[in-house]
Amino acid sequence: MACTRRTKTLVSTCVILSGMTNIVCLLYVGWVTNYIANVYVKVPMPVPDKKLDGDKKGETLRIIERLDRLENVVNQHIQEIPLRGEGVQAEAEQSFSDSSLFSHWGRDLGPESRRVALKMFQAHGYNSYLSDRISLDRPIPDLRPDGCKNISYPPHLPQVSIVFIFVNEALSVILRSIHSAIHTTPTHLLKEIILVDDNSSNEELKLRLDEHVSELNSRRPGLLKLVRHQRQEGLIRSRVSGWRAASAPVVALFDAHVEFNTGWAEPILSRIQEDRTRIVSPSFDNIKYDTFEVEEYPLSAQGFDWELWCRYLNPPKAWWSLSNNTAPIRTPALIGCFVVDRQYFEEIGLLDEGMEVYGGENVELGIRVWQCGGSVEVLPCARIAHIERAHKPYTEDLTGHVRRNALRVAEVWMDEFKTHVYMAWNIPQEDSGIDIGDISERRALRKRLQCKTFRWYLVNIYPEMRMYTDMAAYGVLKNSLKPEVCLDQGPDQDNVPILYLCHGMTPQVMYYTQTQQAVRQACSAPTIDSRRQQVPGGRQRQATPPGVQLRHRQTHEALLALLPGRLYPEPTVQALSGAGGERHQ
Numbered sequence: 001m002a003c004t005r006r007t008k009t010l011v012s013t014c015v016i017l018s019g020m021t022n023i024v025c026l027l028y029v030g031w032v033t034n035y036i037a038n039v040y041v042k043v044p045m046p047v048p049d050k051k052l053d054g055d056k057k058g059e060t061l062r063i064i065e066r067l068d069r070l071e072n073v074v075n076q077h078i079q080e081i082p083l084r085g086e087g088v089q090a091e092a093e094q095s096f097s098d099s100s101l102f103s104h105w106g107r108d109l110g111p112e113s114r115r116v117a118l119k120m121f122q123a124h125g126y127n128s129y130l131s132d133r134i135s136l137d138r139p140i141p142d143l144r145p146d147g148c149k150n151i152s153y154p155p156h157l158p159q160v161s162i163v164f165i166f167v168n169e170a171l172s173v174i175l176r177s178i179h180s181a182i183h184t185t186p187t188h189l190l191k192e193i194i195l196v197d198d199n200s201s202n203e204e205l206k207l208r209l210d211e212h213v214s215e216l217n218s219r220r221p222g223l224l225k226l227v228r229h230q231r232q233e234g235l236i237r238s239r240v241s242g243w244r245a246a247s248a249p250v251v252a253l254f255d256a257h258v259e260f261n262t263g264w265a266e267p268i269l270s271r272i273q274e275d276r277t278r279i280v281s282p283s284f285d286n287i288k289y290d291t292f293e294v295e296e297y298p299l300s301a302q303g304f305d306w307e308l309w310c311r312y313l314n315p316p317k318a319w320w321s322l323s324n325n326t327a328p329i330r331t332p333a334l335i336g337c338f339v340v341d342r343q344y345f346e347e348i349g350l351l352d353e354g355m356e357v358y359g360g361e362n363v364e365l366g367i368r369v370w371q372c373g374g375s376v377e378v379l380p381c382a383r384i385a386h387i388e389r390a391h392k393p394y395t396e397d398l399t400g401h402v403r404r405n406a407l408r409v410a411e412v413w414m415d416e417f418k419t420h421v422y423m424a425w426n427i428p429q430e431d432s433g434i435d436i437g438d439i440s441e442r443r444a445l446r447k448r449l450q451c452k453t454f455r456w457y458l459v460n461i462y463p464e465m466r467m468y469t470d471m472a473a474y475g476v477l478k479n480s481l482k483p484e485v486c487l488d489q490g491p492d493q494d495n496v497p498i499l500y501l502c503h504g505m506t507p508q509v510m511y512y513t514q515t516q517q518a519v520r521q522a523c524s525a526p527t528i529d530s531r532r533q534q535v536p537g538g539r540q541r542q543a544t545p546p547g548v549q550l551r552h553r554q555t556h557e558a559l560l561a562l563l564p565g566r567l568y569p570e571p572t573v574q575a576l577s578g579a580g581g582e583r584h585q
């Protein structure tokens with residue numbers, strides 16, 4: 001699933017909407033806010049205290065979970081609205097044009113086709129209507145840096161098994177991934193392609209997929225293998241299932257919505273042949289979810305923030321100083337698709353199969369491989385285009401799983417730095433009430449492999465990661481004059497913090513440090529290098545600097561001042577009540 005964007009928060013969810021849908025959304029938010037108004041964790045002024053209001057934290061957590069679920073309900077509601085508009089033609093038309101699917105595509109489509117396309121888009125998170133109508137063998141532009149074509153590779157390279165995992169993916173998208181793998185991988189290097197179906201319910205993935213598999217196998221016997229899960233195991237155990245079915249010396253673990261670029265395999269196989277403890281990621285380009293155009297992404301390393309969501313990073317200084325844009329890029333972690341020596345992957349502990357559904361496994365693998373003596377890199381000459389979905393199938397509440405998985409990583413690998421993960425998720429350090437499952441096996445693995453400390457990893461492999469060593473408090477920042485509004489990072493489009501109804505999720509989590517005496521938004525600038533950071537498909541944010549004042553956009557009245565050492569809420573209550581609404585029109 002690679003580097004996904006952050007799940008939309010209530011704030012940004014409402015902000016991107018217009019008209020009636022915005023009001024529906026705000027009503028939900030308002031309801032939620034009333035519900036939590038009296039119990040929410042407060043961090044009023046910096047007190048050298050850990051997590052405040054300890055006795056209420058269990059309740060807080062339940063509320064956060066409820067909020068997460070409600071967020072999904074809101075999203076779902078929003079997505080379903082266009083389909084309900086059938087009786088009211090004009091309104092339905094209006095909703096169609098609201099969908100991001102139609103902002104760059106489909107203007108000439110008739111109403112019935114639009115309805116079908118929208119429904120397919122909602123199911124898959126990309127334009128599967130269009131995918132069904134473009135060639136499975138389309139060429140994509142060669143986006144390799146100059147110089148890649150001139151590199152020659154050893155004549156004898158190890159063979160690779162390519163694993164594609166999926167659940168309810170569009171059939172044409174899976175088939176295009178397969179066709180592209182067959183066309184771009186030299187025949188003698190491609191041992192097999194393994195499809196792992198994580199218990200899809202989609203009808204087209206049953207008989208019709210079987211037919212395609214037999215048809216491809218009749219042309220190249222034994223090339224395709226199909227593994228079907230009898231119950232849903234999630235992305236992490238699906239990758240491991242694929243690895244178990246693989247027989248080539250090298251295994252490539254990918255999503256099933258990718259297209260390979262020319263010559264992707266040779267650079268990777270040759271790096272692994274040189275050193276089997278290297279785990280290698282290709283460089284990613286984007287297939288736009290609406291038009292299916294391939295968009296070039298800048299060369300990046302792959303890192304993460306303290307919530308352990310993945311992030312693209314600027315390559316390290318040492319790489320720039322080589323002035324060789326075909327050279328491997330050292331990377332602290334992986335975004336999820338990677339290639340590995342089959343046996344080494346087992347020796348190093350596969351993936352953490354105690355993780356559920358989605359998220360964190362890519363970060364855990366990166367940290368583990370580095371701490372336990374291997375290395376991880378991204379190769380500029382191996383490029384793969386990947387569909388960055390507009391949304392995941394919305395029935396899944398991913399955030400809860402990502403958080404649980406992140407805590408497993410923190411507890412096993414991060415030593416004293418595990419506190420940073422708890423802070424980033426705004427949950428108490430002790431008795432968080434979250435069941436992270438059994439981690440004894442992973443701890444035993446760390447001991448057996450005699451791995452280095454997380455401090456070593458941060459200093460040597462991920463120096464860009466920001467450390468917070470003098471934390472005074474963390475939590476949401478309320479205005480004492482109007483306690484139902486909190487400081488919030490605001491809409492995605494700009495860097496202007498706003499006041500917004502308190503919901504306590506990531507955009508509202510603040511850190512207060514003792515020495516710097518500054519308030520920081522927790523998720524705003526996770527790495528020191530963020531000025532130069534390239535974030536393809538993501539967004540960049542700066543920390544709120546001390547001394548900043550928030551002012552109402554229209555009246556310019558001061559709403560809240562963040563000054564070194566103190567917080568100054570100012571008595572402008574009327575402006576405050578306007579502040580939330582003003583942004584959402």
Ligand SMILES: *[C@@H]1O[C@H](CO)[C@@H](O)[C@H](O)[C@H]1NC(C)=O
Nearest residue numbers: 145146147148149150151326
């Ligand atoms: C690649 O090789 C060609 C011919 O062998 C040569 O003309 C060209 O300068 C080389 N390019 C680079 C970037 O090395």
Ligand SMILES: *[C@@H]1O[C@H](CO)[C@@H](O)[C@H](O)[C@H]1NC(C)=O
Nearest residue numbers: 199200201228229230231232
């Ligand atoms: C999915 O799981 C159910 C049981 O949970 C099983 O009966 C069904 O056969 C599975 N479907 C597929 C396609 O494997």
Ligand SMILES: *[C@@H]1O[C@H](CO)[C@@H](O)[C@H](O)[C@H]1NC(C)=O
Nearest residue numbers: 151152322324325326327328
């Ligand atoms: C640049 O990096 C590539 C790939 O590692 C290597 O083959 C090539 O020799 C390097 N070029 C120079 C000029 O160092």
Ligand SMILES: [Mn+2]
Nearest residue numbers: 001002255387
């Ligand atoms: Mn993906």
